[in-house]
Amino acid sequence: MKKLNFLTAFIVITSAALILNSCSKNDSPSTPPATLTLYDTLGGTTLVADAITGTMQQQGYLTIRNIIDSTIFIIAADTRINGHFISLLGEIADGNFIGFVNLSDKLSTFVAVATGAQDYTYTGLSMANAHNPATNSRMNGKATSSDFDAFEDDLTQGAAKNGVQSTDPAFIHLAAIVESLRSVIVQQ
């Protein structure tokens, strides 16, 4: 009986810990990697004060978020693709501020994870499902190759606004990651 109680307690505690940890991010930086990832070259896990949220964030994440935020501004004023990002301009839905902050957070986290961040978890849809109107009601039509070209163009401008030129090795690496997603995002 004692064995059974111990087993039950173990299952309860372990499961609770797993559930509570599933959504956590950047609580504590992971140990430095043996080989440098793109995320490390963008600033890595060094914790710095984030004036925008009033929290501590990793420098790599902040570098990425600055580029993403600039890109979002460019996209929002770009008539080639801003029709795909209308909810950026939403103020409140279901009592929550959505739109800009939401997109900024999700895109930044996605890129951070794609570049090698260990302490962030992207919880959105897969790129294939996110861009398929059949699996994501928020996708108002399939993205075309020219939409993707426009996105890459805006990303390049967003990076340049943050002093990262298109010839920078880090940007070339990042652009290659983005380009590798073309086949799953462009679905027509």
Added chain:
Amino acid sequence: MTKKAIRKTVIISLSTLAFLFIVLCVHIYIVTRPKPIDQYSRVMARIDINQQISQADADKIQTWLYEEKGVDHVLVNAKTKIVVFTFFPIKTSGDKIVSDFKAALPYKNATRYVPTEAEMQSGCPMSSPSTDKLTAFIKSII
């Protein structure tokens, strides 16, 4: 294993699952509950100028907006005649900024673009409300 022990194991397992489900519900509520506006809340807004503007005009618009109280960041695209800015809703509102903008600058046809509810529901692939069916289900009942 006796019938009694099996029964006890089943009860403990079910109780554990029920407990974990409650913990999950509480966790999802805490993580996804509406957050009140605070000093860090930022909102994006867009003004359609609806008339031709030069780069010099765009620069003037940008300068003017940066001087408005509560404005965070501004981008003016002279080519598409669109102004995009973020602001702190604790300090001002999008409507006030646009109203002041039209009163102060010679762009009387300028309009604030506000998406409809239908557009909001289909407006961004990355802003999918919930990606996890279990999370979506639990959110629907809490």
